[in-house]
Amino acid sequence: MSARRATIADVAREARVSPSTASVVFSGKTAVTEATRAKVLEAAERLGYAGPDPRAASLRRGRSGIVAVVFEEHLGTAFLDPVKTLMMDGLTDGVAPIGAGLLLLRDHDPSGTGPTLTTAPIDAAVLIGCSGLLRESLDAVAARGIPVVVIEGDAGEGVPRIMLDNRDAQRQAASHLASLGHERVALLTLPTRAARPRGWIVDSEPLEIDVTRERLLGAREVFASAPAYAAEASSMDEGFLAAREILDMPAPDRPTAIIAQSDLLAAGAVRAAEDLGLRVPADVSITGFDGVVVDGLAPYELTTLVQPAVEKGRAAGRAVAAMLEGEPPPAITYTCEFRVGNTTAEVPGH
Amino acid sequence: MSARRATIADVAREARVSPSTASVVFSGKTAVTEATRAKVLEAAERLGYAGPDPRAASLRRGRSGIVAVVFEEHLGTAFLDPVKTLMMDGLTDGVAPIGAGLLLLRDHDPSGTGPTLTTAPIDAAVLIGCSGLLRESLDAVAARGIPVVVIEGDAGEGVPRIMLDNRDAQRQAASHLASLGHERVALLTLPTRAARPRGWIVDSEPLEIDVTRERLLGAREVFASAPAYAAEASSMDEGFLAAREILDMPAPDRPTAIIAQSDLLAAGAVRAAEDLGLRVPADVSITGFDGVVVDGLAPYELTTLVQPAVEKGRAAGRAVAAMLEGEPPPAITYTCEFRVGNTTAEVPGH
C-alpha cells in the first residue's frame, strides 16, 4: 500500500539480510543457504517485490540484452517481404546463444518520437541496408562501442558486412538472357531510395540503395542501355503495375525480356504479361531474384537467383554475438545460385 | 584515449558548466543560452561523448520506450502467418504516438538465456495469445505496474483484452454449411497447444489455445460430433497434409465439408482435395477463417470469416499507450464478417 514500489533494499531489510545477499538470491550468481534464500523470497512475497528492476540492472551490468534490428522501411511492410522474414528467422537463431531480444527499429523515424539507434538501450545493432541518414547516428553508436553489423549495405569503414554477390549474380541472369538471343531487355528494379514513387529511372538519378544499384549495374554489364523502371516496393502488386507499363508498347519495340530484382516483382510481371495476352516465356522472358517460394505461381517456376536469406540473418546474429564477446568481427560474402526455371526462353523469332 | 568512456559529468566539467546544464543541452527540456549550448556541444565533441547513455536515462526516467510483443511461437514462424504480420503492422501504428519500439519476445524461451517479460526493460507488453506458462510471469509484470494487453487470449483478471467473436463467427460458417445440407463435416484446427504434433483431437484433450478452442466450440454448436484434426501450424503445407488425412477414406464416410480454422489451412485443404481428385466445392466444401489474401489460390475464393487483423493490432497499441498515460484500459471485441466465396456448395446428391 506504500506509494513507493518495493526495492531490493526493502526486501533485504524486511528479511534482515544485507542488500547484496538479497541481490544474490535473485541473480543466483553465488551460493546461498537454503534458509536465507527462503527468508528473502518470503520477504519479497510479503512486499510484493517482483524481482530486480531491469532498467537498474541493465545500467549496473552495462548490458540490456537487446539487439536492435534496423529496417529502412515501414515495419509493417518489412514483414511482407519473404526475404526479410527469412532473415529475421535466421537472426533470431543467430542471437539465441547470447540470449538477446530483438528490438524493431526504423532507419528514419518520421514521427521523430520513437526510440532510435542512439536513444534505445541496446547492446548491438543489425542494419538491414544502410541509407545516408543512418550513417550519422552510426557514428554515435560506434563512439559508444556498440557492435554493429550491416546486411547488404555500406555503413562505412569498420562496420562489418554480410554481403551478397548481387552484381555478379545479376550478371549471370543477364548473360543467360543474352545467350538466348535477347537484346531488348528492360529492368524492373527495387526502389532506388526511400519513398520514391514508381517510375522509370533516369540516368542522373542517384541510386541510394545498394542492393538496387548493384543488381542494376550487374544487368547493365550485359545490357548496357537497358531501360530501368523502379517499383515502389517488392511485391507482386508492384511488379504487376510496373510490368504493365514496361510492356505497354507495340511489338517491335516491346522488350522481349524483363530482369526483375526480386521474385515477387517477377511474379507480378508474369501476371501482367498474361494480363496483356502475352505468353511467358514464349513472348516475354522474365527472371527473378531471391529464390523464395512464390505461392500460387504454379505452373511457372521462375528463372532466378537463389540467395541464402536465412543464412544471412544467422550470420549477422552470430557476428554481433561474437563482437559482444570481444572477438573480431567477421566479414562474410554469400553467393547466389543461378537456377533456370520455365520463365525464360529463346527470343521470339530466333 | 581514456580507458573510461566519457560521461555527461565529464562533459560538464570540460565545458565548465554544471551537470544539470549539460544534461539540459542534450534533452532540450529547458531553454539554454546559445553560448553555453555551443560550449557544451564542443566539449562533448572533444571528449567523444555520444549523448546520454540510454540505460542510465531509462533508469532515471522510469521509461525505456520499449513495448514488448510476446508470441507463443518461434519468432521466425510468427511472421510467416499473414494475420500476425497484419497485426504487427497495426501495432506499430498504435504505439507510434508514444514513440515506442517493439521488442520481440517469446512466450516461453526454451534457451532460457533470453530476455523475458520480467527481465527486459519494457514499459508495456502486448501478448499475442496467452498460454499457461505466461500467466506466471504476468503476475510479476503486473506487480511492477507495467500495462499489459492481450490479443485473443485470456491473461486473467484485470488484463484488458482485444477480442474477436471467434465462436459466433465460426458458428456462422458452420450454419452456412448446414443450410447447404452438409452433415458429415470435419474440422481442421490450429494447434491445441504449443508443439503438438499434427493429428486427430481426442475428446479428453485439453484445448489450451483460446482461439483454437473457441472456433472449435463454435463449429460444434452446429455439428456437435464433428471430428477434429489439428495441424501443427497455420500454413498451406500443414493444411495440405491434414486434409489429405481427413479426406483419406471411401466416399460414403468421407466428409463432405471441411471447416478450417485459418485461410492458409483452408487453401492447403483445397489443394489436397484437388490432389485426391475431388472437386471443390462440388465434392467437398471448404471454409476458411481470417479473410487474408491467399496468393495463388485463384480461381478459388474462400468462403471465410474476415477478421480486422490490422485493426486488432492497432487497438492493442493504442490500449497500452492509453494505459501508460494513466487512462483506463479499454476492452474491445471485434466481430468477423462472413464472406461467401466459391469453395462451398450444396452437399453432393442433395
Next chain:
DNA sequence: TTGTATGCGTTATCAC
C-alpha cells in the same frame, strides 16, 4: 556464506 561500501550515468527538483 554474508555484509559493507561504492558507483553505474543520468535527470528532476528546487533554489538562485
Next chain:
DNA sequence: GTGATAACGCATACAA
C-alpha cells in the same frame, strides 16, 4: 538561464 543536490535500483569487489 544556471547550478547544487539527491535520488533512480541495483550488482559487484572486497572484507569479514
